[in-house]
Amino acid sequence: MKVAVMGYGTVGSGVVEVIETHSGIIPKKIGGEALEVARILDLRDFPNDPHKDLFTKDFNDILNDPEIKIVAETMGGVNPAFDFTMKLLKSGKSVVTSNKELVAQKGPELLQAAEESGTNYLIEASVGGGIPIIRPLTQCLAANHIEGIAGILNGTTNFILTMMIEKGMSFEDALKIAQEKGYAEKDPTADVEGHDACRKVCILASLAFGKHVYPSQVATEGISNITLEDVSYINSANGVIKLLGQIKYINDDQIAAFVSPAVVYNGSQLASVKDVFNAVLVRGDAVGDVCFYGPGAGKLPTASAVVADIIDCAKHTGRKKIFGWGAGEEDYVVDYKSAIKMPFYVRTKATCNQVNAAFSDVKFLSRKGQPSDEVAFITDIMTENELTERLSSLEVINIIKVTNY
Amino acid sequence: MKVAVMGYGTVGSGVVEVIETHSGIIPKKIGGEALEVARILDLRDFPNDPHKDLFTKDFNDILNDPEIKIVAETMGGVNPAFDFTMKLLKSGKSVVTSNKELVAQKGPELLQAAEESGTNYLIEASVGGGIPIIRPLTQCLAANHIEGIAGILNGTTNFILTMMIEKGMSFEDALKIAQEKGYAEKDPTADVEGHDACRKVCILASLAFGKHVYPSQVATEGISNITLEDVSYINSANGVIKLLGQIKYINDDQIAAFVSPAVVYNGSQLASVKDVFNAVLVRGDAVGDVCFYGPGAGKLPTASAVVADIIDCAKHTGRKKIFGWGAGEEDYVVDYKSAIKMPFYVRTKATCNQVNAAFSDVKFLSRKGQPSDEVAFITDIMTENELTERLSSLEVINIIKVTNY
Numbered sequence: 001m002k003v004a005v006m007g008y009g010t011v012g013s014g015v016v017e018v019i020e021t022h023s024g025i026i027p028k029k030i031g032g033e034a035l036e037v038a039r040i041l042d043l044r045d046f047p048n049d050p051h052k053d054l055f056t057k058d059f060n061d062i063l064n065d066p067e068i069k070i071v072a073e074t075m076g077g078v079n080p081a082f083d084f085t086m087k088l089l090k091s092g093k094s095v096v097t098s099n100k101e102l103v104a105q106k107g108p109e110l111l112q113a114a115e116e117s118g119t120n121y122l123i124e125a126s127v128g129g130g131i132p133i134i135r136p137l138t139q140c141l142a143a144n145h146i147e148g149i150a151g152i153l154n155g156t157t158n159f160i161l162t163m164m165i166e167k168g169m170s171f172e173d174a175l176k177i178a179q180e181k182g183y184a185e186k187d188p189t190a191d192v193e194g195h196d197a198c199r200k201v202c203i204l205a206s207l208a209f210g211k212h213v214y215p216s217q218v219a220t221e222g223i224s225n226i227t228l229e230d231v232s233y234i235n236s237a238n239g240v241i242k243l244l245g246q247i248k249y250i251n252d253d254q255i256a257a258f259v260s261p262a263v264v265y266n267g268s269q270l271a272s273v274k275d276v277f278n279a280v281l282v283r284g285d286a287v288g289d290v291c292f293y294g295p296g297a298g299k300l301p302t303a304s305a306v307v308a309d310i311i312d313c314a315k316h317t318g319r320k321k322i323f324g325w326g327a328g329e330e331d332y333v334v335d336y337k338s339a340i341k342m343p344f345y346v347r348t349k350a351t352c353n354q355v356n357a358a359f360s361d362v363k364f365l366s367r368k369g370q371p372s373d374e375v376a377f378i379t380d381i382m383t384e385n386e387l388t389e390r391l392s393s394l395e396v397i398n399i400i401k402v403t404n405y
Numbered sequence: 406m407k408v409a410v411m412g413y414g415t416v417g418s419g420v421v422e423v424i425e426t427h428s429g430i431i432p433k434k435i436g437g438e439a440l441e442v443a444r445i446l447d448l449r450d451f452p453n454d455p456h457k458d459l460f461t462k463d464f465n466d467i468l469n470d471p472e473i474k475i476v477a478e479t480m481g482g483v484n485p486a487f488d489f490t491m492k493l494l495k496s497g498k499s500v501v502t503s504n505k506e507l508v509a510q511k512g513p514e515l516l517q518a519a520e521e522s523g524t525n526y527l528i529e530a531s532v533g534g535g536i537p538i539i540r541p542l543t544q545c546l547a548a549n550h551i552e553g554i555a556g557i558l559n560g561t562t563n564f565i566l567t568m569m570i571e572k573g574m575s576f577e578d579a580l581k582i583a584q585e586k587g588y589a590e591k592d593p594t595a596d597v598e599g600h601d602a603c604r605k606v607c608i609l610a611s612l613a614f615g616k617h618v619y620p621s622q623v624a625t626e627g628i629s630n631i632t633l634e635d636v637s638y639i640n641s642a643n644g645v646i647k648l649l650g651q652i653k654y655i656n657d658d659q660i661a662a663f664v665s666p667a668v669v670y671n672g673s674q675l676a677s678v679k680d681v682f683n684a685v686l687v688r689g690d691a692v693g694d695v696c697f698y699g700p701g702a703g704k705l706p707t708a709s710a711v712v713a714d715i716i717d718c719a720k721h722t723g724r725k726k727i728f729g730w731g732a733g734e735e736d737y738v739v740d741y742k743s744a745i746k747m748p749f750y751v752r753t754k755a756t757c758n759q760v761n762a763a764f765s766d767v768k769f770l771s772r773k774g775q776p777s778d779e780v781a782f783i784t785d786i787m788t789e790n791e792l793t794e795r796l797s798s799l800e801v802i803n804i805i806k807v808t809n810y
Contacts, residue, residue, distance in 0.1 A: 018548050018691050028615070029547050124545060130692035132537075132545030140529060140537030142434050143423050143712030210433070269698050272677040286423050286709035287535035287699060293674050294695030304691035307548030 001030070001314050002038035004062040006084060007075030008046065008055075011098045011125070014303030015072050015310075016040065016051060022307070030314040035307075038068055041075075059084055063091060070313045072306050073097040082106050089113040089121060096309035098125035098302050104199035108212045108327050118319045122309035127200045128153065128278050130301025131294035137207055137282060138323040144284030146208045149247040150262075150405040153200040155276030155296045156184045156191035157223050157243040162274045164231050165240050171226060183276055193222035194243060194259040201245035204280070205257050205333075208247065212328035213257055219336060221260040230398055232367035233376040234345060239265045242273070244403060248340055256336040263345050263378075263402040269293070270405055281405050289405070337384040343402040344387050347376040349395040358390045378402060406435070406719050407443035409467040411489060412480030413451065413460075416503045416530070419708030420477050420715075421445065421456060427712070435719040440712075443473055446480075464489055468496060475718045477711050478502040487511050494518040494526060501714035503530035503707050509604035513617045513732050523724045527714035532605045533558065533683050535706030536699035542612055542687060543728040549689030551613045554652040555667075555810040558605040560681030560701045561589045561596035562628050562648040567679045569636050570645050576631060588681055598627035599648060599664040606650035609685070610662050610738075613652065617733035618662055624741060626665040635803055637772035638781040639750060644670045647678070649808060653745055658734075661741040668750050668783075668807040674698070675810055686810050694810070742789040748807040749792050752781040754800040763795045783807060 003019070005012050019026065019035050027034050039062050040054045049055075059080075062068055071088050073095055075081045081102045085095050090113055097103065103110075103126045114121040124134045128151075137146075152158050156178055163174035175192065178184035190196050198220040205213040223243050234241055244262040249255055264271045269291040273279040278296025283289050295301040312320065345365075348355065355362060355375055362377040370376075374397070379387065387399070408424070410417050424431065424440050432439050444467050445459045454460075464485075467473055476493050478500055480486045486507045490500050495518055502508065508515075508531045519526040529539045533556075542551075557563050561583055568579035580597065583589035595601050603625040610618040628648050639646055649667040654660055669676045674696040678684040683701025688694050700706040717725065750770075753760065760767060760780055767782040775781075779802070784792065792804070 022548055022550065022691075025550060026548070130689075131695055132541035132697075135540045135545055136537035136697075139717060140540055140710065140713050142716045143427055143431070143709045145427065145430060267677075267679070269674075269677065272672075272674065274672070284535075284709065286427075286705040286712075288703075288706055290536055290697070290699030292537075292541075292695070292697060295693050298693075300691040301693055304548040304689065305545065307691075308545050311547045312544060 001033050001069065002036050002067045003070045003072065003310055004039040004041065004068045005037060005072045005074060006041040006062070007073065008040050008042040008044070009074065009076070010299045011302045011306065012040070012072070012074035014299035015074060015306050018300060018303045018307045026311060029311050033314070035310065035314065039065065063087055068093065070094050070096065070310050072310060073099055074306065075099065076101065078102050078105050085110055086113055089119050090117055092117055092119055094120040094122070094313040096122045096306055096313065098306050100126040100199040100203060104202040104215055107203065107206060108325065111324050114319070115324065120313050120320050122312060122322070123203065124309050125302050125305035127203050128280055128292065128294070129296040129298060130305050131278060131280065131292050131296060133280050133292050134207065135322060136292060137204070141282060141284050141287060141290070144286045147249050147283045147285055149204050149208060149280065149282050150270065150403060151200065151204065151245045151280040152242050152270060152273050152278050153197040153245045153280070153296065154191055154243060155278055156188065158273065158278070159183050159276045161223060161226070161241055161243065164226070164228060165235070168228060170228060171224060192224055194220040197243060197245045197259045201247060201257050201259055204245070205247045205255060206325045207323055209249065209255055210325045211332055212325055213333055214328055217257065217328070217333040219258040223261050225398060226261055227398070229367060230347060230400065233347065233365040234263050236365050236367060237363070237378060239263045240271050241400060242270060246403065250334060250339060254332060254334050256340050257333050258336045261400050263400055264405065268405055283405070339383070341381045341383050342404065343381050344379045344384070345376065345400040345402055346379065346391065347374065347397040349373055349397060350375050354394060358394060406438050406474065407441050407472045408475045408477065408715055409444040409446065409473045410442060410477045410479060411446040411467065412478065413445050413447040413449070414479065414481070415704045416707045416711065417445070417477070417479035419704035420479060420711050423705060423708045423712045431716060434716050438719070440715065440719065444470065468492055473498065475499050475501065475715050477715060478504055479711065480504065481506065483507050483510050490515055491518055494524050495522055497522055497524055499525040499718040501527045501711055501718060503711050505531040505604040505608060509607040509620050512608065512611060513730065516729050519724070520729065525718050525725050527717060527727070528608065529714050530707050530710035532608050533685055533697065533699070534701040534703060535710050536683060536685065536697050536701060538685050538697050539612065540727060541697060542609070546687060546689050546692060546695070549691045552654055552688045552690055554609050554613060554685065554687050555675065555808060556605065556609065556650045556685040557647050557675060557678050557683050558602040558650045558685070558701065559596055559648060560683055561593065563678065563683070564588050564681045566628060566631070566646055566648065569631070569633060570640070573633060575633060576629060597629055599625040602648060602650045602664045606652060606662050606664055609650070610652045610660060611730045612728055614654065614660055615730050616737055617730055618738055619733055622662065622733070622738040624663040628666050630803060631666055632803070634772060635752060635805065638752065638770040639668050641770050641772060642768070642783060644668045645676050646805060647675060649675070651808065655739060655744060659737060659739050661745050662738050663741045666805050668805055669810065673810055688810070744788070746786045746788050747809065748786050749784045749789070750781065750805040750807055751784065751796065752779065752802040754778055754802060755780050759799060763799060
């Protein structure tokens, strides 16, 4: 069975490698037939690549090849990936993707096109890299009302936070090491400021609750304000700071979705997720908490998820009904600051008396070298708006949400 | 769509409850139709149950009802569940099950019957209770060569070990509390001696490698020999003792599969799995390690997995091709004692000099109150047969495998 790969970067070249190195086992899973990479689309030249005869710079070579029934889109970005994917789906080819930006921005249109043409648009690799999450969430947990989801969805920031927590490294030093190791880009903004995690939150929320969530609807805060002082205070409370994407069901017409640093207490499955690993915790009303852990990025892990989707397309003729979701709505994602109650970690230039005057019930924290004019504490549960009001007379250094996962 | 439930115990009554309490969301997942429990098979009387009109003691009332297309088998045990399931599959009805004993003993025959009649025999709830594992393993990780699987597959023993590790409770006291909480049966043998975990190992091995593994092929050792002294020594090595089911690929014609207590070092995802929770770690050649965590038993978690399988049957007309495996073979599961190398924890009545004479490279451990004639250590990697040989001249108190997960 002939397949094409669009985008020969890290993931795309991984897809070709996984197909080739698993030529022994893949045919057993699709009724005896082998997968053959017939075309690779990339605008760059790869003169020394062993697949050089397969390269094309012309998308029409794939679109118009009737033998190619499945295409892996590993280009990234919205354009031209959206245009290409739409044309492929409309022409009757199935598309599998690792492109979280495209799914988060244009998921409903593409799923709709697949529905109409009886093809498949599969997206397992777009969230959590190699971690199985799409099928578990939509199929295995189908008999649950999902109450909430919390995920460590970005390996770069989790690596930086792990270095800060375990090695006492500053944010800047940890970022530098992440860049040296190739975990962070030269411009690390998309990772460090939470934009990458935000896209994955959009996809998870869309899958879990059936309406599309756009990145612009998700309040997103990164980790660049986290200091070793915060790490130290939270360690004294037996917790760690993680960059979490959180989604909470409110009612059938409203959810909350936000990305931010969050305090996770040790003992939570999310607390033990270190380095570049990712995890997604799903809370269902019947099952309770289930958690999926693994490599959230990387060439072969992500490629293996893309190829699993290719295998699924190849195994079934016609459309699969794994999942799908509808269009988004403007007021669907509410302002979590007024809708969601939780405890908060607060670091202030204030005295305990001033804090006690503003909050009835707090837990004070301590750290080595704590200055006499600095107080850190964890509040009772309240909305962020209520917190802001209570803090109005205090000089705040930092605020971090505390999660209940 | 009419369904029947066979066996109205903990899981079966949970299935009825989950279907009823999720009547709002289930139709959205199966094209608008509602699920209706039309019949419940149980030999007992439930005079005060609100479903009393649905009960029957006659299996033929389900078998001969043409409107019932899907049956949940939550009876447990091999007989009469095997006979009933076989007749249902041959009559064109799909069956979903939580019955690990039946799947471990008779999986291939039942899957074959489903294949021949174009029905489905789905088994998500038979491993890991509510944890999604069947689809992730067979679909999401399809592009991986599976190198090994290690799972905490029994909640009762994990609860007992957690009490021993965290509260310093003896095995006997922890077992008593587990019984009081309803986590352990009055006769706890099936849990404590590893038989329950063994059945789940059989199912996971069959799924991962395509040939059936029978419980009799899996060397199985329980936790009743674990003492607080062992817990203490292993704590000093920064590890914990877990009851693990392990499966290791050797070649296409041979695997190893065994259940035993095992040392897991802190930092592993398996080390942080506490109380009655379960987890399955899968190591694939492309994805690396992924881990699935959640409640491995319990009424609603397990029932939610059964109902997810019902939904999957209801969503698709005709047979789904999620998974399947072939018959077992006598020499397929090798003797791990000669085939698998690993480190071992050993506690002896011996001196360090005697130990050093028998082993070239060991790490000595210590514990509070350690008697002068007791030595505990962790060996280099070797087969268990080699270990036994080296220990021949020493007085051994206990031996525990050390895992590399």
